[in-house]
Amino acid sequence: MANKVSCASRISAGLSVRNMTQADLCRKTGIPKSAMSQYVNGGLVPRQDRTFLIAAALDVNEAWLMGFDVPMERSEAKQALLKYIDSLSDDQASFCLRVLKAALEEKK
Numbered sequence: 001m002a003n004k005v006s007c008a009s010r011i012s013a014g015l016s017v018r019n020m021t022q023a024d025l026c027r028k029t030g031i032p033k034s035a036m037s038q039y040v041n042g043g044l045v046p047r048q049d050r051t052f053l054i055a056a057a058l059d060v061n062e063a064w065l066m067g068f069d070v071p072m073e074r075s076e077a078k079q080a081l082l083k084y085i086d087s088l089s090d091d092q093a094s095f096c097l098r099v100l101k102a103a104l105e106e107k108k
Contacts (some may be wrong), residue, residue, distance in 0.1 A: 023038050
């Protein structure tokens with residue numbers, strides 16, 4: 001099995017590519033500076049929920065951020081979906097969530 005790149009390396013690379021600082025990333029994600037510093041320095045690996053927040057803020061693929069050998073960029077469909085999600089009201093988001101859950105249940 002090929003070695004994965006560390007999440008810390010990928011966060012640093014994402015920051016560089018997006019021309020962002022750790023402080024910028026903390027503001028966009030709501031993650032405390034102390035935790036972000038641990039993630040960037042490799043002292044801690046972010047939990048799944050924080051991995052998602054970081055990937056969304058950096059606009060990178062979550063699997064890439066976790067160190068897997070996949071393209072850095074998100075798929076176009078996911079990018080478009082995330083842009084729509086950000087503009088939804090709470091009621092609209094709840095409705096969409098119910099529809100998505102129902103669609104996934106039908107798929108099973």
